[in-house]
Amino acid sequence: MNDRSPLGGHVLPLVPALALVTLVVGLPILDVVALSFTRVDPAGGMATRWAGLQPAARLWQDSRFFGALSNTAIFTGASVVLETLLGIGFALVLDRSFRGRGLVRSVMLVPWALPTAVMALAFSWIFNDSFGVANDLLRRTGLVAASIPWLSGPRTAMAAIVLADVWKTTPFVALIVLAGLQGIPESVLEAARVDGLGPWQRFRHVVFPLLLPSIAVASLFRAAQAWGAFDIVYVMTGGGPGGSTETVSLYAYQSFFRYLDFGYGAAIAAHGTLLVAALALVTAFSRRRRGLP
Amino acid sequence: MKRLLPRAGLAFAVAALVAWSLAPAAWQVLTALKPDRDVVRVPTVYFPHPVTFKHVASLWERKPIGVYLANSAGIAGASTFLSILLAAPAASALGRAGERRRRVLLHGLLALTVFPPILLLYPLYQGVRVLGWLNHPLALVLPYAALSLPLSIWILERGFSQIPRAVEEAAALDGLGPARRVVLIQLPLAAPSLVTAAILVFIFSWNEFMLALTFMTRDARKTITAGIASVSGSSIFEIPWGQLSAAIVIATLPLVFLVLLFEKRIASGLTRGAIKG
Numbered sequence: 001m002n003d004r005s006p007l008g009g010h011v012l013p014l015v016p017a018l019a020l021v022t023l024v025v026g027l028p029i030l031d032v033v034a035l036s037f038t039r040v041d042p043a044g045g046m047a048t049r050w051a052g053l054q055p056a057a058r059l060w061q062d063s064r065f066f067g068a069l070s071n072t073a074i075f076t077g078a079s080v081v082l083e084t085l086l087g088i089g090f091a092l093v094l095d096r097s098f099r100g101r102g103l104v105r106s107v108m109l110v111p112w113a114l115p116t117a118v119m120a121l122a123f124s125w126i127f128n129d130s131f132g133v134a135n136d137l138l139r140r141t142g143l144v145a146a147s148i149p150w151l152s153g154p155r156t157a158m159a160a161i162v163l164a165d166v167w168k169t170t171p172f173v174a175l176i177v178l179a180g181l182q183g184i185p186e187s188v189l190e191a192a193r194v195d196g197l198g199p200w201q202r203f204r205h206v207v208f209p210l211l212l213p214s215i216a217v218a219s220l221f222r223a224a225q226a227w228g229a230f231d232i233v234y235v236m237t238g239g240g241p242g243g244s245t246e247t248v249s250l251y252a253y254q255s256f257f258r259y260l261d262f263g264y265g266a267a268i269a270a271h272g273t274l275l276v277a278a279l280a281l282v283t284a285f286s287r288r289r290r291g292l293p
Numbered sequence: 294m295k296r297l298l299p300r301a302g303l304a305f306a307v308a309a310l311v312a313w314s315l316a317p318a319a320w321q322v323l324t325a326l327k328p329d330r331d332v333v334r335v336p337t338v339y340f341p342h343p344v345t346f347k348h349v350a351s352l353w354e355r356k357p358i359g360v361y362l363a364n365s366a367g368i369a370g371a372s373t374f375l376s377i378l379l380a381a382p383a384a385s386a387l388g389r390a391g392e393r394r395r396r397v398l399l400h401g402l403l404a405l406t407v408f409p410p411i412l413l414l415y416p417l418y419q420g421v422r423v424l425g426w427l428n429h430p431l432a433l434v435l436p437y438a439a440l441s442l443p444l445s446i447w448i449l450e451r452g453f454s455q456i457p458r459a460v461e462e463a464a465a466l467d468g469l470g471p472a473r474r475v476v477l478i479q480l481p482l483a484a485p486s487l488v489t490a491a492i493l494v495f496i497f498s499w500n501e502f503m504l505a506l507t508f509m510t511r512d513a514r515k516t517i518t519a520g521i522a523s524v525s526g527s528s529i530f531e532i533p534w535g536q537l538s539a540a541i542v543i544a545t546l547p548l549v550f551l552v553l554l555f556e557k558r559i560a561s562g563l564t565r566g567a568i569k570g
Contacts, residue, residue, distance in 0.1 A: 011386070012386075013382030013383055013385060013386035013471075014382075014383045014386050014387070014398070016379045016382070016383075017379040017380060017382075017383040017442050017446065018383075020379060020435065020438065020439045020442065021402070021405060021439050021442055021443070023435075023439070024413070024417065024435060024436050024439035024440065025405050025408065025413060025439060025440065026405075027416070028412065028413040028416035028417055028420075029408060029412050029413065029416075031416040032412050032413070032415060032416055035415070035416070089306075090310055093303070093306045093307060093310055094310075096303055098303060098307065102556070104307055104310065104311060105556055105560070106552055106553050106556035107310075107311050107314050107315060108310060108311075108314050109552050109556055109559060109560065110314055110315065110318065110549055110552050111314055111317075111318075112552075113496050113500075113548045113549070113551065113552045113559070114318065114500070114545045114548055114549075115499065115500035115502065115518045115522070115544060115545065115548070116500065116502065117500075117502035117518055117519070117521075117522035118500075118518055118521055118522050118541055118544045118545060119317065119318075119541075119545070120522065121521065121522050121524070121537060121541055122317055122318065122320070122321050122538075122541050123317065125320075125321070125324065125534055125537065125538065126317060126320060128534075130333075130335070131332070131333050131334075131335065131337070131534070133320055133337055136335075136336055136337035139336070140336070167313070167317060171314075172563065175560050175563050175564055176563070176564055179564040221407070224407040224409075225407070225409075227409060228408075228409025228410060228411060230409075230410070230411060230502075230503050231502040231503065231522070234502075234506075235522050248411070249409060249410075249411040252411050252414075253411065253414070253503075256414065256415045256418075257507065262415060265415060266415060269409075269411045269412050269414075269415075270412070273408070273409050273411070273412060274412070
């Protein structure tokens with residue numbers, strides 16, 4: 001095999017990797033889209049039959065689907081905003097030099113590395129209605145008089161899930177913002193100092209604008225991931241109470257494996273993620289073309 | 294960015310950061326070491342007294358924890374090996390490809406990683422069933438390797454691209470073919486990237502939940518993550534919290550060690566994909 005021939009040298013080594021990715025990611029996505037145009041025929045041995053746009057029509061009249069969309073949007077919005085703010089804070093702290101900084105950086109990274117599903121179980125213990133330490137701390141500090149039944153109230157359950165997710169994923173944002181921060185030349189800050197800008201003004205007018213690309217990349221990645229949230233909700237609430245924390249992924253999962261309604265599950269997954277992402281992209285581009293932020 | 298925070302606030306901020314990062318996991322350690330009556334006492338008893346290892350012992354009797362751990366280690370290890378095995382030649386070839394083709398392929402691969410896994414779940418499940426792979430490690434090893442390939446390729450491509458061209462050319466003059474150059478020259482010189490990619494793939498595979506939950510239905514085949522985290526619903530009332538906390542500690546401890554040992558590698562790997570767009 002000649003190294004310089006375009007086929008032998010450059011393409012062949014890519015084939016095994018691309019083949020596996022196509023098989024495990026590419027084809028299943030096409031398959032699930034195709035499946036979203038079918039319905040299960042219970043009389044015909046659970047075979048799937050072509051149903052055209054009928055599943056889509058059913059989906060966009062399904063209040064449970066709208067509930068899942070809105071839960072997913074609330075979860076994604078709240079956790080991405082909170083972890084971005086907190087992540088910027090962490091990055092500012094870790095950018096300072098102090099004794100033991102290396103160890104603190106490692107400690108900061110621990111939540112990122114722990115399994116989401118397992119830590120979700122840990123957080124259900126922390127937010128346990130009767131014996132959870134969250135309630136105990138709130139009572140001791142006098143912030144609440146009576147225990148809050150965290151996971152059995154719709155709003156508090158969502159808050160607990162968001163908090164668990166923020167704990168888990170803030171390190172990711174912090175790392176990326178920190179890398180951005182360390183890419184800012186010292187001379188730029190020195191110049192701002194010479195110009196008489198105080199710490200807040202330096203952050204607001206010099207550092208923050210230079211960090212925006214890193215912040216944008218980190219929060220976009222996080223938003224895409226949060227939109228697919230499954231583990232944390234499955235373990236902490238199972239979508240409850242009364243469907244108030246059910247995400248798109250969880251509803252699709254239930255349709256696949258609990259109701260055995262495969263075509264409909266595929267429709268939920270495809271519309272709830274691909275279509276939503278496409279709409280978000282189109283909106284972003286058309287706003288940009290009209291000169292809006 | 295030195296001196297954006299005032300000195301006095303720094304100590305407090307560092308302490309808060311450390312407490313926030315460790316508290317939820319540390320709480321499981323404290324719970325796991327407490328006698329049963331203190332686990333469910335109100336107001337909460339914070340420190341275990343006396344320290345008991347009873348929960349760890351009874352958990353080990355009730356659940357096949359050792360089997361879960363072995364399954365996880367085997368599956369994560371095999372996925373890591375396969376991911377690197379396929380990523381190395383691909384990354385090396387990308388390094389020699391033209392700039393445009395290189396960027397298109399790298400970004401295309403990266404785009405694939407943002408698709409939510411729920412899109413893949415049912416088609417993969419059908420495939421696994423057709424192949425008769427339910428409860429077979431390959432049902433997880435292949436998807437884990439595939440899902441982590443984009444990240445592995447990104448990291449290795451970066452590592453390879455830092456090897457001086459002259460080293461490669463000297464090896465070529467000495468008559469080494471492309472495959473042997475990858476094995477004998479590129480891989481040893483790119484060892485740090487190799488370690489980085491391997492750790493990230495291992496952590497991802499150890500932590501994955503949705504596929505493991507769905508494809509491994511027999512208890513003896515479960516990974517530690519799915520085996521422990523699927524103890525929810527009605528069964529959550531059957532297993533006392535002392536034991537659940539012990540299980541959480543066992544499932545997370547290996548990862549805590551990985552992070553403490555390899556923080557620098559992990560950080561460089563994670564920022565690689567995002568910054569150097």
